[in-house]
Amino acid sequence: MLELHEITAGYDRRAPAVRGASLTLDQGESIGLLGPSGCGKSTLAKVAALLHRPYQGHVRIDGQPVHGWRHSAPQAQRTAIGVVFQQPRLSADPRLALKDLMAEPLRATGRRAEIVPRIKELSAAVGLTEELLNRRPHEVSDGQLQRACLARALVLRPRWLVCDEMTAMLDASTTAALVAVVEEYRRESGAGLLAVGHDRVLLERWCDRTIQWPDIVDE
Template sequence: MLTAHDITAGYQKPVITGVSLTVREGQTIGLAGPSGSGKSTLARVLALLHKPFSGTVSIDGETVTRFRFKAAQRTSVGVLFQQPRLSVDPRFTLRQAIAEPLPHNDVEDLADLVMLTADLLDRRPHEVSDGQLQRACLARALALKPRYLICDEMTTMLDASTTAALVAVIRAYQQETNAGVFAISHDNTLLARWADETVRLSAPLPR
């Protein structure tokens, strides 16, 4: 299980306060809420990229004590962000971006998994569409076979057909590996179809 317990987190001041949730193996948990409610902050905490002010994150019963730098736990969680162009070094080809976590991985197999054609692999981000780049980002996220996958508004920049295709890839990955998925979206229709359960965050009260 990927568990957040009583998480309070933010930057100069808290954005989320006392949030708890659990993502079990093989389960998809959705997260919805208005802009400013802290969805992406919670995603970064669960992805072990942002240390909360208080509360704990645990992975399969082991409490996380170090954020960003504990490789054994960090590789258990894959993450896919909203804006693929901010997630990839613009100097990299798609091949290099996919291979970044594990240089000796079979890039062609990963590209095939996300339906990314071979002719695109030697192009750079500015030479492909948002959908093609997000496919590469998904391949990169799956390269280390994470037990949990966090999708932070991953479909915002995509059309309906690309969204459906990427969700289908993630579902197939879950069926194969029994991975848990934490899916954040403003699209309630998508979450209703995709998630087993959806948690809703409220906008913070004005201070």
């Protein structure tokens, strides 16, 4: 279970983006968090992914409290969560070929022996050819780069996925393809999913239940 309780977070303590938000995601469950741009849902997604320390409140993973954030989080908690952001060009190192981008988490966790078979498996799953894998971000489309970013999020076999506006910049066919990849992974692994977005139709078709912001906020 992934639990966020009474989270207050943001980038200015005087005006937090999120105040008193609580959310519980069971293993294997998919939740859509629906809200307009600027409401704070992306900040909450970063807290859920252990990428942003809240001012108040706490996060628990399988009953264990989270005390560290980003690289300070214990590896077992940090690698339990995979995250995909809205803008792949802001989350991808422009110097790396797509295959190296996808392999980053394996290198960082000392699992280099898994790189070749795992990249082969995931590149096929997300629809990237060998030729595309050798290109750098500026040499591919947004959709192709987002496919690589999704593969990177899945490479460590996380138990939880946070997709923050993952398909907002993509066309309908790429959106459908990436949602299908996520759902296939979830069927095989039993992973839970928090999908953040502003497209009600997509979230309601994709997720078990959809929560309208600010229904999770205690105001």
